[in-house]
Amino acid sequence: MTDPPSLPDAPADDRLLDVVVIGAGQAGLSAAHHLLRSGLRAWDDVVVLDANDGPGGAWRHRWDSLTLGAAHGVHDLPGLPLGTPDPAEPASGVVARYYGAYEDAFALPVIRPVAVASVASADGGFAVTARDGRVWRTRAVVNATGTWDSPYVPHYPGIENFGGRQLHTHDYTAATDFAGRRVLVVGGGTSAAQFVLDLDRTGVETVWTTRGAPRWTDRSFDAEWGRAVEASVSARTVRGLSPHSVVAATGLPLTGMYPPAIASGLLVSRGPLLRFTPTGAVLAGPGPDGHGFPSQGAADRLIDDDVRARVRALPGHAVDDDGWEVPVDTVLWATGFRASLGHLSSLHLREPGGGIVMAADGVTMTRQPGLFLVGYGASASTLGATRAGRKAARAAARYVAEEDAVSA
Template structure:
């Protein structure tokens, strides 16, 4: 058979075996294993990527996030990353690595293709529709869209009346953008901690707020840790509950740089954000004089009187009228509050459960409600290490699915529609 040329044929006139949506860590891993199973590029499998170049979400990260500072860049199957310069921006390293990977294995990546919707016909065939109207018909879908396009910002009182700048992690470019302004960093994850330290190094007056005590942990992030995290997250997804946030599942490592920053008084949460005012933020941790240090969780053992003396008193004033809180003037709010799975294009499939999540099989990739649909980068596979393994599992499951007799596929689809 002549190889399918994506530029010379309309995608509407073909029935593919598998469409992979997303070309990040999970999508590339899945595509690699699909081709290793014997499926053919373009004839049987295509990968649709919304970006205009390789790198997945990494290509959008800020330049100051160097390879040495980034957490969790793992090898793709069959081509090790090697040992690039740790001072080079991670965005460049990963974009170059992913591009080389696509070329080395001749992966059938089409870009830019932003998927608008995925639907399933009564016969079980999926229709994948792009925003520009192009359509692909396929027997199976591996969805690997990650989270970057779904930033989460919690709804705090006063958020609409705050007159300063508000931005999310995905909008961050450089600490020097905030010179001369006081920045409130909201969030308890790794990105929040990194922002606090980077802003401090740039001389930016910074206040860190976490909803509860930071989830510091002494546990080594090894294979046993990874299995325990996956088990905890899978225990929720099999029940249709929304996955835990990354920090809730993993914690923050009490590594040497973080310990030094805590002991210097720089990396100290000033407690929960109660509300925003037009020009400030009301926090409940600084106490009546703006100097209080609330619990730092497992890091409390590091905080003695000397450390407390290094923590600066916040400017501002107690909140009047008996409300518990300290109002500190703020120029910028940086919401380092995480992401949600980017699954809006799957809404026609009605996957969500009352618990807010999607019921998954124990393999972490199979969606029992929709035979032929496999999710990677969701739940336990949201990390890059988990995504690589999930890509392999999803590819194998998809190959098993498309290898089944057609009558069995039709029976599953009919049962699903009747349900």
Template sequence: MTSTEELLDAVVIGAGQAGLSAAGQLLRKRVEPGTGFVVLDANDGPGGAWRHRWDALTFDAAHGIHDLPGMPLGTPDPREPASRVVSRYYGAYEEQLALPVIRPVDVRSVDHLQGVFTVTAADGRQWRARTVINATGTWDSPYVPYYPGIAEFTGRQLHTRGFTAAQDFTGRSVLVVGGGTSALQFLLQLHEAGATTVWTTRRAPDWTDRFLDASWGVDVESSVSARTTMGLPPLSVVAATGLPVTEQYLAGIAAGVLVSRGPLRRITPGGAVLDGPGPDGGRVPSQGDVADRLLAPGGPASGGLDRVPALTGRACTAVSSEDPLTTWETPVDTILWATGFRASLDHLSPLHVRERGRGVRMERDGVTVAKMPGLFLVGYGASASTIGATRAGRRAAVQAAACL
């Protein structure tokens, strides 16, 4: 379907976990595939954002893939790249349900006039529908914060989105910026591949030793939903979940690889200026209450900070008169920005659903956009995880069917 002449009941934008869950639920609500709804995917094959993940991210290192409705994932080889596992799984789901996925479609805008949405692609194709379920996720909106000197850095800079293999950095000195789980995975892989790593976080790493049970998941969703119902942009995933102290991460802390050297203050042409006690390894900033307890004498990571490798560095002058703390510079030739993503919602700009703070105010169901009846966001806010995306996709489809 490539014209606006036929009016669909729903258009689903995105074929990741949330979009496929929504599509499957539309089928269960007896919305006809093809003539009643379509799924538009920007990729040239199944897998959503997972198809772009680096091969070194094996399935056992991925933080869980929730089953799609009615089709268990099973038990894949934990050593297989997660990108292949998920792409194969999503593809099988599309085939089993005969979902009307159209790809590749680069959606550029969504308009709304007289109760009808018009979805326009970059190549001019259009689809008209009574409802839109937006499941575009975050992969296409990488976030790199500004730091003084970032434009003058002479080495290589890349974001999580551009990472392919740790072996590309063997023998390099890499500054990893970010406090989430992707930063942890990068640090461990880079260290194993023979790179020299320096980890910088804005504040002490948010380690947690809380057991990740069902109540924990409910608490996380509740805290995120509290923001989105007020129209505030969602915080980062780690701000809501914390960093779980797994055996792998505990070993990384004890070895000194997963130890933050302090916040980044500025970037020099050949290095980075950090605000911490110094590069010698003898003193490091607090790693937060949980990690400090683990590293205390008698703890499971006892003595870890004593083994933190010394870094080449020199003392620097204070960044400003208002910030007199001692800073130091360490030379690096690569900066890896593991600083997360933002929701990919630019194509919804014509609908003016963003609040002043750039968030979208959601109804209490977590999927309905308050300012635009008939528009549903899934994979946004509390539904950013795969389990949350599955639930939100089903919920959005139920709400869309109710609109019809």
């Protein structure tokens, strides 16, 4: 093994690497681990480029009130169990410490911070170019950039005239930042539900809006469920269709802290968001008279007349017979993320449907030999990412070996 670069900003050299892994989150670390186990050498054959200043991937950016116990799935990396940290500790700190220990334990060749600007075809392989101009030449790439850097905010009529504050999950730091405000939480996923509870604990009034009935489910989030979710997502990606949102694939668990919050009237969707006004939002329902109370899906059994009365007590007034205008000060877009793949744009991987055609293994790019994609589609969860990292590493190592055999 050769020594790593002596300085974080040491330039890449002209060597042709076997594999460059982009991203040091769950999928990237899993891939790097398995690449080294396959016999490839750290620093000589494999490097990992990470845009962050330290370990932890996207987890290092999560808000402090998201504790490990409330986090939706932190899974073991191969060869080093997470153990049993304090569930009350912020997940950001737990995961950053765990990932850092993992990098050290297996001497993973991580270079940071390196923000990758582009990946382009070059001399039968790839040129990976950082924003600061450094270039790594490699025969194969495992792309594990995830989604955190690509927050998604949908457009609604009137949003350009709304005079209050707007922010996305990506920029959320603490509930105390919203003292004295009424916050519209937009989105039907786990983050949206957790924001409603987090804000309420600090006395912040919330209004929750979802495009349809919340996707509550009584199903246990076990291994069988995980396989079913991955199969559902993979059925789209092998056809080149863009993946559905996470909640569309997983649902919301109707367990733990959620049922009491629903029964109290706190965690109840007020229906679809229709448009914005300068001082508020127009929702499909319900209004102060109770008209238009939306379905809560599988949680309808927890909704009684007392809950309905509490929900419709929110100030507001009818607008054009199609909704209720509710005054709000802030909009919190918990509307998810898209895959962070802008640096791959020169490879023209997108299909007309907006997705990328993936092979049956879920990681191999059918249109670009030597490029393997993890943290996309079925591997976007931490459980799926660990397995996908292993698959991508094995596929990349096999690809390199086959290239060697051809050139021998």
